[in-house]
Amino acid sequence: MAERKVTRKDVLDAALAIVRERGEGALSARTVAERAGCSVQPIYSQFGDMRQLVRALYDHARAWVAAYNREHALDGCNAFESNGLAHLRLARTERPLFHFLYLSPHMDATGFAEVYDSVAIEGVQRCIEELGGLPPAEARELYLDMIVYVHGMAAMLATGADFSDEELVARMDGAFHCFAARSAADFR
Template sequence: MPPKAEITREKVLNEAFDIVREQGMDALTARNLAQRIKCSTQPIYSVCGNMDQLKEDVYNQAIDFALSNMRSYENEHNSPALNLGLGYLQFARNEKQLYKTVYLSGYKSFDLNQDKFIGEEMFTASMRHSKRLNKIDEKILRKIYLKLSIYIIGIATMINTDTIKISIDEASNMVTDMYEILLASENITRND
């Protein structure tokens, strides 16, 4: 008789992440996970405690994956902030279920008066690379970031759901135009 495969927390988390990546958060059940690992549900509960905690861990892993994915988009002609925004759009296009899990599932909600939004620190830090924004008050920078994020999320959602067909160049132009509009609304000109 072959030895039983050891069920570790890492193995369970990796398999759970793969289920969510392929099918979405709704597909993550103890039964589906057990079938995938080829075990009963008992070892899953033994190493993870409960499904709520496992889902929270998978959601956090999905956020980390999304942010890493966004950072990987590079175009030397773009600012770091624009590259992140375009990386966001690429993530929406290439990782359909993870995008839906992180941004459309309602799994976690954010009170923007109390919480930092997903990737906020990364995006605002990249915005500081712009000569126009490196000395702008933090509140104004956050306001620009949030408005731009909502715009990008709208485009990304339409890309993710195949509502629109748009090239990365077209999306880049749209995001760049909105970025300039938002800066102008705060009286931040190219000469600042």
Template structure:
């Protein structure tokens, strides 16, 4: 039987499945080679070191996240269902959540840097048009919700919290309504926690 040709795509896909099922700590060249039933040489020929593999994995994971979230979006409640989808992703795929969202990002110095990296101008325009607010207000609301959802997502990825339970959904709704009311200037003199 002829030897199977190992491709870069096979290496990245195998590495992705290792991280997904076993965690980043098990991403070792010898583990990739064992899963592919080959020596470590083909892996090193495509990826000079594990940093190269990790960079490829971040891109592969980003694609997976986009597909995962897109499949769960409610078009009638696009903005909030997107946040809920990310939260479910953290619970369903804790190892991929850790790989992508908890990785070192030395080029991010401010929340504005983070927002530009994780969002797009089109998202701000969509939110602004959907909610009847300015683009600046839309970006601020989106950033607030990213911070809030990622905080709960980090907890969900490492605990047994039921992300689809009523208490979490109520928390998300309360945060959304509070942030939106603040941006619209509707909270003057009100106790924000009781909105």
């Protein structure tokens, strides 16, 4: 019987499952190989070493989160609220993955513009333009402010805080109105 060829995606999916369940600390060539149903040989032949696997896994996990965000694109009143709610839900329900993606050095952000480019979702800035009556540059700044604000709440959730959905939505709504008022004043 021929042995099944283990693909790069098989290895990444196995590593992602481990991170989602037990966190990055549980990753090793042996645990990934066991999960993928193979020896460690495909891991080293496809990635070279664990450091390279983790780099590739970061991008693979980001793609998983992008799909997650698309699945939850209609959970809020609009694209903007849905985006914030998805990030908060991810922090609450996928804590080890959230830590790996956003509370570790893997994000490698060196500036807020880079953060924006890395996490902004298409269509959300346009939604903010319409909601706040703002020009694109001001809407982008407000979106960045909200990314930072919502991420703070998400980090608290990921580390064990127990806020109700109502509290979270009220905080997001209040922050949006404050940031929008400031942006509108700055725009005049």
